[in-house]
Amino acid sequence: MKRTIIVTISALLLSTSPLFAQDTVIVEVPQTARDYVIAHPTDPIVVEEDLTMGTAVPEDVELVPIPDAPDYSYVYVDKRPIIVSTKDRKVVYMSQ
Structure with missing residues (x-):
C-alpha cells in the first residue's frame, strides 16, 4: 500500500513538473490587446528559430506596437499572431 502511494505521488510530481519550473512566468495579456492583434493582422514573417512561450523574438524582426497596450x-x-513583451521581446501569447 505504501509503495502504491509513493509511486502515485511520484508520477503526479513528474507529470506536473512544468508547474514547478522557476523560470516560468505566466503573463495575462489583456483581452483588448488580443482583440486588437486579431483585428489588425500583419504580413506573416518567417523566423528560423522555434518560437515558444518565453522565448525571445530575434532583434531583426520588426514588432508592431499595440496602441492601447504599450x-x-x-x-x-506562419499566419499566427504572437504577442511579445515590448521590454524584452519574449513571447507572452500565441494563438492556438
Whole structure:
C-alpha cells in the first residue's frame, strides 16, 4: 500500500513538473490587446528559430506596437499572431 502511494505521488510530481519550473512566468495579456492583434493582422514573417512561450523574438524582426497596450507588441508568424513583451521581446501569447 505504501509503495502504491509513493509511486502515485511520484508520477503526479513528474507529470506536473512544468508547474514547478522557476523560470516560468505566466503573463495575462489583456483581452483588448488580443482583440486588437486579431483585428489588425500583419504580413506573416518567417523566423528560423522555434518560437515558444518565453522565448525571445530575434532583434531583426520588426514588432508592431499595440496602441492601447504599450507593454506589448506583436508579429504574425506562419499566419499566427504572437504577442511579445515590448521590454524584452519574449513571447507572452500565441494563438492556438
